[in-house]
Amino acid sequence: MRSLDGMTDTFTIGGDLEVRRLGFGAMRITGKGIWGPPDDPDEARAVLRRAVELGVNLIDTADSYGPEVSENLIAEALYPYPDGLVIATKGGLRRTGPGQWPRDARPERLKECCEGSLRRLRLERIDLYQLHSPDRAVPLEDSLGALKELQDEGKIRHIGVSNVSLDQLERSRELVDVVTVQNRYNLTDRHSEDVLEACEDAEIGFLPWSPVATGDLARPGGPLDEIAGAHDATPSQVALAWLLARSPVMLPIPGTSTVEHLEENVAARELHLTDAEVDGLGAAIRGRSPA
Numbered sequence: 001m002r003s004l005d006g007m008t009d010t011f012t013i014g015g016d017l018e019v020r021r022l023g024f025g026a027m028r029i030t031g032k033g034i035w036g037p038p039d040d041p042d043e044a045r046a047v048l049r050r051a052v053e054l055g056v057n058l059i060d061t062a063d064s065y066g067p068e069v070s071e072n073l074i075a076e077a078l079y080p081y082p083d084g085l086v087i088a089t090k091g092g093l094r095r096t097g098p099g100q101w102p103r104d105a106r107p108e109r110l111k112e113c114c115e116g117s118l119r120r121l122r123l124e125r126i127d128l129y130q131l132h133s134p135d136r137a138v139p140l141e142d143s144l145g146a147l148k149e150l151q152d153e154g155k156i157r158h159i160g161v162s163n164v165s166l167d168q169l170e171r172s173r174e175l176v177d178v179v180t181v182q183n184r185y186n187l188t189d190r191h192s193e194d195v196l197e198a199c200e201d202a203e204i205g206f207l208p209w210s211p212v213a214t215g216d217l218a219r220p221g222g223p224l225d226e227i228a229g230a231h232d233a234t235p236s237q238v239a240l241a242w243l244l245a246r247s248p249v250m251l252p253i254p255g256t257s258t259v260e261h262l263e264e265n266v267a268a269r270e271l272h273l274t275d276a277e278v279d280g281l282g283a284a285i286r287g288r289s290p291a
């Protein structure tokens with residue numbers, strides 16, 4: 001499907017999983033601090049069902065969201081899964097309390113995480129399994145070696161990495177076939193620009209996390225506020241539309257606990273910014289006037 005600005009609405013992950021580029025991040029359907037059940041589990045399940053109804057077919061989660069809560073809710077709300085729904089999960093972080101995320105990417109732990117995700121998601125094979133974060137205490141070779149073994153056993157279809165530097169991405173690609181990268185990236189945080197460019201060159205999907213963060217750019221009268229006003233849109237929608245326009249490999253996964261915000265976010269698929277607006281926002285982020 002091709003959108004008005006010539007950018008395709010879909011991306012094919014790993015050469016065989018075609019998804020709409022705007023996905024859903026299922027981290028926010030848990031309790032405060034991404035710990036325990038959500039305040040309103042019915043609303044959380046409704047968000048998941050509505051996402052699928054609206055044509056979202058890429059859902060990102062992790063065993064550590066809750067922990068276990070997000071994956072359980074996905075299965076409760078959506079199993080048996082509709083054809084073409086790609087559930088991407090991750091392993092490699094432990095949870096020791098609200099807001100705490102110590103890394104643990106030892107091979108035995110990753111295998112345990114994957115088995116748990118398969119069980120909770122009621123899947124025989126996970127379409128996209130991501131190393132949540134490299135663990136300084138464990139060689140990358142060992143962590144990714146475990147994922148490769150899971151792939152060879154048929155428990156994982158594709159491997160992704162998350163929170164990686166350019167050097168870590170390059171090393172990962174020497175070890176396994178990396179089909180996606182998930183790093184923090186949004187209008188106000190573009191530290192992963194070099195990683196994004198490497199993904200573009202290699203046609204690797206890039207899942208920017210924290211995609212709706214806008215910070216000071218959304219202040220009344222600020223650049224985002226002005227563009228949002230011109231399109232009768234919200235700053236969050238402009239932030240998502242900017243990401244979609246930024247690269248054909250960009251797969252934003254905005255997260256929310258409400259149907260209202262979900263609908264608003266998904267509608268950003270229809271918001272097409274002009275080249276001048278895309279460039280202007282890029283320049284505003286770099287702290288100078290648009291050229």
Ligand SMILES: NC(=O)c1ccc[n+]([C@@H]2O[C@H](COP(=O)([O-])OP(=O)(O)OC[C@H]3O[C@@H](n4cnc5c(N)ncnc54)[C@H](OP(=O)(O)O)[C@@H]3O)[C@@H](O)[C@H]2O)c1
Pocket residue numbers: 024025026027028060061132162163182183208209210211212213236237253254255256257258261262264265
């Ligand atoms: N790999 C990693 O290390 C990592 C780290 C963090 C996140 N992630 C993934 O990335 C996904 C997205 O990241 P994120 O959840 O941190 O950031 P986000 O999607 O940019 O923002 C989510 C926050 O913004 C609010 N929000 C969402 N849509 C909104 C709207 N239209 N208007 C106003 N507020 C809105 C949500 O609150 P409401 O619930 O009130 O809508 C929530 O607090 C996560 O769900 C997770 O799948 C990955």
